[in-house]
Amino acid sequence: MEAGRRGKQKAAPTLHDVARQAGVSVATASRALNGSSTRTVRPEYISRVVAAAERLGYQPHLSAQAIAxxxxxxxxxxxxxxxDPYFSSIASGVIVAAQAHALIPTVAVADRSPARELQIVRTLRGQRPRVIIVAGSRIDGAGTDTTLDDELQAYQAVGGRVVMVSQESLRFPTVAIDNAGGGRQLASALVSRGYRRFAVLSAARKIRTSRDRCDGFLAGLREAGMPEPLVVETRFTRDGGYEATRRLLDGGPPTVDAIVTVNDVMAIGAMTAIRDAGFTPGRDVGVAGFDDISWCADLDPALTTVAIPLHQVGVMAMELALGDDPQQPVIRVPTSVILRDSTPSR
Structure with a gap:
């Protein structure tokens, strides 16, 4: 009996059902629902087809739309x-902007691997999204930039839109964050608060975002007449910040006035390491980060950082991709310093 009921279940409506109820050909129904790059459909036919599809509960297939x-x-x-909240904040802006344009947003994670990033882009080309946005630091010596450029150029040649959120290194419209300028501003702000001796926790030099931020900070110190800081290379993560700070404090009390990190999650790790070593962030040694992720104001002490409008960066990337001028080369995003309790005046 149960099998009999299952056998009588109503089949899902097809495009033929929609066309029959709307009184049009199957080809016309397909063009009305999926669009067409070569043929137009009279408005009254579109209205009839859409109304029929809604009555029947018909859902067009993405693959059919891709063909059309x-x-x-x-x-x-x-x-x-x-x-990393840096990327999730950018993703939130992309998602909001995509939905505003009736696009379905998808997110793929490259795990900080240039090879994985290239593999994802190759796969996406076969799926034919309308837009591909690649967000992440370019990495020197990875050996994938030329091939990635070729893949994205081929995708763009058949009508796809490409935007990079990174440095101005590939031949595509780019949302470029002023990382070096932010580092320079941070150095000036901390010197004005009385800080003189710094340790800078930076990722590997091949990671351009980290390098630009570190170099900007060092340039700001030189402009202020400060001595060269101690630069410690570590991982671009919370754990990297923690481990580097523990090494700095192994010999006893801090020998620097402030620890500056090239992103906020590293700074959070540094603050934990300071506490674990028996000291107090802000009081015994200042801490500053970069990005102004949402947690910064809620930390104790609240974290001094360089603010980037990350959600808006995501929105800008999508608007740039869908804009009337897809060849607009670069949108430059300024940064600003937010001084909080983790760097009180000395």
Missing amino acids: LGSTPTAALVVSDID
């Missing part, structure tokens, strides 16, 4: 690490 339009109504974002 050369793309699906999707927007793909490729990020280095979704666990």
